[in-house]
Amino acid sequence: MLSNASKYAIRSVLFLAENSSEHKKYGAKEIASELEIPLSFIAKILQKLAKSDVISSNKGPGGGFYTSKTNLQNNICQILNVIENEDIFEGCFLGLPRCSDENPCPIHHIVAPFKDALLEKFSNQSIADFAREIKENGSFLSLKGVSIKGNDLLK
Amino acid sequence: MLSNASKYAIRSVLFLAENSSEHKKYGAKEIASELEIPLSFIAKILQKLAKSDVISSNKGPGGGFYTSKTNLQNNICQILNVIENEDIFEGCFLGLPRCSDENPCPIHHIVAPFKDALLEKFSNQSIADFAREIKENGSFLSLKGVSIKGNDLLK
DNA sequence: ACAATAAAATATCATTTGGTCTTTTAAAAG
DNA sequence: CTTTTAAAAGACCAAATGATATTTTATTGT
Numbered sequence: 001m002l003s004n005a006s007k008y009a010i011r012s013v014l015f016l017a018e019n020s021s022e023h024k025k026y027g028a029k030e031i032a033s034e035l036e037i038p039l040s041f042i043a044k045i046l047q048k049l050a051k052s053d054v055i056s057s058n059k060g061p062g063g064g065f066y067t068s069k070t071n072l073q074n075n076i077c078q079i080l081n082v083i084e085n086e087d088i089f090e091g092c093f094l095g096l097p098r099c100s101d102e103n104p105c106p107i108h109h110i111v112a113p114f115k116d117a118l119l120e121k122f123s124n125q126s127i128a129d130f131a132r133e134i135k136e137n138g139s140f141l142s143l144k145g146v147s148i149k150g151n152d153l154l155k
Numbered sequence: 156m157l158s159n160a161s162k163y164a165i166r167s168v169l170f171l172a173e174n175s176s177e178h179k180k181y182g183a184k185e186i187a188s189e190l191e192i193p194l195s196f197i198a199k200i201l202q203k204l205a206k207s208d209v210i211s212s213n214k215g216p217g218g219g220f221y222t223s224k225t226n227l228q229n230n231i232c233q234i235l236n237v238i239e240n241e242d243i244f245e246g247c248f249l250g251l252p253r254c255s256d257e258n259p260c261p262i263h264h265i266v267a268p269f270k271d272a273l274l275e276k277f278s279n280q281s282i283a284d285f286a287r288e289i290k291e292n293g294s295f296l297s298l299k300g301v302s303i304k305g306n307d308l309l310k
Numbered sequence: 311a312c313a314a315t316a317a318a319a320t321a322t323c324a325t326t327t328g329g330t331c332t333t334t335t336a337a338a339a340g
Numbered sequence: 341c342t343t344t345t346a347a348a349a350g351a352c353c354a355a356a357t358g359a360t361a362t363t364t365t366a367t368t369g370t
Binding site: 001002094095106107110133 | 266
């Protein structure tokens with residue numbers, strides 16, 4: 001459903017939302033190694049995101065990528081708009097040409113509410129909210145062993 | 156989520172389930188034009204499905220593809236196993252490395268039940284059941300104008 | 311036997327996605 | 341003003357997916 005690029009983008013933005021600020025920027029190198037994403041690939045993605053004002057960046061020594069207060073008000077949809085080149089929510093899951101609420105495919109009643117719920121979350125919840133929720137739930141952006149709530153899964 | 160190939164495969168098999176039998180076979184040409192799928196592409200897919208006993212086929216005059224009684228007892232998962240080369244239900248939707256019920260990503264509670272419901276349907280419901288349901292619901296496999304329940308959408 | 315039919319097999323090509331590398335530009339610090 | 345740092349830009353390569361065209365094999369009817 002989501003491309004690798006989009007998943008990488010989302011993870012990176014959420015990482016920046018959790019860790020960065022105007023005064024604490026991260027280079028592509030750090031982000032790549034922290035999230036275990038190929039450096040050159042994530043660099044290109046980060047550049048796209050910066051160009052589209054989803055995140056912020058500065059060149060030169062002490063430069064890097066970060067999320068500003070304004071950036072944090074963005075939502076996931078805006079990330080997807082930059083990376084993905086078509087609406088991931090469009091079209092019947094089975095590819096039936098005229099599947100709709102009136103002529104539902106056999107899994108329409110499963111797929112439609114799922115799409116609705118995701119779209120709601122992706123458009124109404126800010127990056128900041130998302131990042132907070134991740135922290136609270138104890139889920140991981142990084143592969144590296146990070147202790148959360150005293151619960152070190154990597155030992 | 157599903158590749159074009161898988162969607163085409165599912166539509167074709169369901170078409171055969173609805174329309175074919177040992178005594179009424181369909182050539183790749185007919186299926187392609189009926190479902191508006193590129194001929195050479197669907198031919199290759201049908202061959203794969205036939206080779207894997209998801210559908211049946213006969214060469215020569217009067218030959219073609221069809222679903223036998225046994226074929227109709229197959230389920231959607233078996234189609235996906237033939238066409239798709241990795242489990243579409245595996246992995247976190249956002250690509251978070253260690254997302255789980257214990258460390259859920261922010262959309263885990265939306266995605267997990269969706270996957271469960273789909274998997275249940277794809278593995279426990281036969282092709283025959285699926286085809287029947289499509290007919291009853293009035294949804295379309297073909298792009299061609301077919302009147303269903305007196306409700307001709309193409310006029 | 312042979313012509314016609316249609317699947318099976320195979321080789322090939324195009325596009326998209328994923329990923330890498332090199333050069334250029336901007337900014338900071340000595 | 342030169343060196344260092346790091347993003348920006350763009351060219352490039354590889355793999356996967358989508359799609360096509362050609363040849364071979366099996367079957368049926370004449």
